[in-house]
Amino acid sequence: MILAQLSSPPDPSFWREAFQTLSLRAGYNTTVVVLGTTLLGVAAGLVGSFLLLRKRSLVADALSHATLPGVALAFLIADAIGNGLSAKSLPVLLLGAAITGVLAVLTVQLIVRHTRLREDAAIGLTLSVYFGVGVVLLRAAPDYASTPASGLHHFIYGQTAGLLITDVYLMGAIATIAILAAAFLFKELALTCFNDDFARATGWPVSILDIALMALVVLVVVAGLQAVGLILVVALLIIPPAAARFWTERLARMVLASALIGGASGYAGSTLSALLPRQPTGAIIVLVAGALFIISMLAAPTRGVIPTLIRRARLRARFATDHLVEFLFDTASPASLSEVARDRAWSSLQSRIIATGARTAGLITGPRSALTLTDAGRARGRRVARNHALWSQYLVTYADLAPSHVDFSVDQVEHILSEELIAELEQALAKRGIKITSAQTSSGGDA
């Protein structure tokens, strides 16, 4: 509903404007904001990957919520000191944010290490209490009541509209530092992600690397505070790597994909919010990231849900065809489909689908009441029956299974025996003087 509203401004100038923004020709300020949030997205995607693999994603949530008391305290202190220091000076506020953010991470670690509470409770506790302190301080801030738009507000939800161009430079600079540092520490962080015991045993300072990772997270959170807001900046750290995980099994590619998805979210999100001035930038960026996550989860070829389902269905279909062909091969005479269905406990719909598939593949022929194998079907039947016999003979001979118990496991393994494995099985069985020539089944095969 909301997306429909977003995408249906009828004004044709909207699209011209959109194209200009996307191609970075919509005026200096907009361009800088778009570039800045893209850098932020890339940095968050990079750093978030390691966070996800270390299973620390939600520590970042505690960290980002905990920046609120820092911002409020920095504001109150700067306001009290007054002379020269503007209370709204961004570096001062961000410094405050970084300090309480780090304190929150330490608090979580202290609670986990020194009490019996688990990490989830430690995170939730830290997050809510720090944020509560922040709320109290914010409401106590002198000009909060009179001018709610004092700027502190934007730290919660994020808003690029009110950003000064120097603020964007600062954001871009912090994000760039995080990107460079993450690239520099790539090998070390990768090592701790996969096997921190090994890393520790081979002399890598794992705890220092962990601190470095948390420092990178602090940088990203602080950079994103103004544009994305403290509640949603954690989304940039979690969503892109979680989405990237669907596309690949390799770390370097995942980190790259995550940076790409993060960057794309920042780019498209800030563009959209530049076009729709009242929209909170952070939320739009997160929605774009969320859309990319859903697409990745459903459609990514490596681990996506739909490709996995298709692969699984194909495999099941192949197994079922194997069983059909094997049955016909074993009976060696025409058999009705219902007979096969009874033997394999298929429903009549299942058996019809399987038969149609086998017929289309040119494996069987004849009416449903008297199915026979074609030449191709006979060849495949021989192969499956042979695999079945080989594997059951192997189980009986080497795994000491009773002949009456092998059929079930054989039914599942017979389809996935590779050529090499079959050759190996033949050799192993030949050593014991057992030779499987043709379609000899396991039922009589005593060892």
Add this chain to the structure above:
Amino acid sequence: MNTFLTLDLMPLLAAVLSALSCGLLGNFLVLRRLSLMGDAISHAVLPGIAAAFVITQSRSPVAMLIGAGVAALLTVLIVEIVKRLGKVEPGAAMGVTFSVLFALGVVMIERAARSVDLDADCVLYGQLETLASFGASGDAIQVPRQVITLIIVTLFALAFVGVLFKELRISAFDPGLSTSVGISAGLMHTLLMALVAAAAVASFEAVGSILVIAMLIAPAATARMLTDRLRPQIFVSLIAALIASVGGYFLAAHAESLGFKRSLDAAGMITVISGLLFAIAAVASPNHGVLARAIRRRALADRVILEDLLATIYRAHETGAPGAREEALRAALGTNRASAALSIATRRALITRRDAHIALTDIGSALAADLVRRHRLWETYLVDRAGVRPDHAHGPAEILEHARADNRAPIAPDLDATTDPHGRHIPSPHDN
């Protein structure tokens, strides 16, 4: 008292009821390591509320409650889907779900706010203070709708935990066992989540989502520091919730008399107090507190070093020397540890100084003989029974000699050997 009735009673009641209902259910969340589900739910109700607005174009409370409830249940469902179908790590699955839903809510509210007066703040912070206006009109006390909802939800939560206590307990501690004895852990999980959602939704309108998160975790965490049994834990958590909500509310409401320029945010103050309560429990709890554990560890370290000192001197006596030289003790035990142990031993009259040597007194000698006996018995045991090589038995025996059973009595193998694997004499037991 009159201003209390008219101004403070209703907001206070709302705060206490939210704290109690969330605190009660939080016990099971913390035990099942689902604390952050409360976090996820309370962020994710936002789009539900916004949707209720957009659809009804009003601030109809019933619609908001339904919208929030649906969103909360959807959150639980989506988290499960992302976790199972996408095989995403649980923490990340939660993070993805609630942040996207929250973002959706923020955007929807921005758009809805043009027609209706509403912002995301009221969900984050709640509007505890606005409840104050309810009691003010006329003589009779009006009970605002939020409080009535909260009363119902609190009663529901109490009944749920009361009736299904046994089922909740078994499924919280051992889901596998629970399912195998016929109490579906999945069903209990679903029921619990539904109630957490209801409590969160009923509470956030009055007190805000941050307080909901705090109340779902902090009281239970506090109680967990203080007790090992579930029933007392629930009881303590309710008391903690009560103290935090009443204390936080009054601190905030009467901040002006405490020197602040204006009253503070009540929900925030309650969160802060509940955090303080946890901090106090975490530090000072007699069993699990940081302080108590540090003291216990310190006492253990003192005992071990003292025992090591006595045993070292005893071995020096065995060689026929009048005692051990201080430098030798310092070299054997480490300078700092030796000094501490020497001063303790002197104070307890276990050692005396003879010229350059430090010798055992009678009491010290008896203690040391027992210790050396245990050491050599352990060495014998390790070599004879556990197949440890004689030159490898000293290290483990050095640790085992200090071991004590639950009743604080020293543990030693029950062997009637008289010499250890190195041929040294095993002192006979003392009865002291």
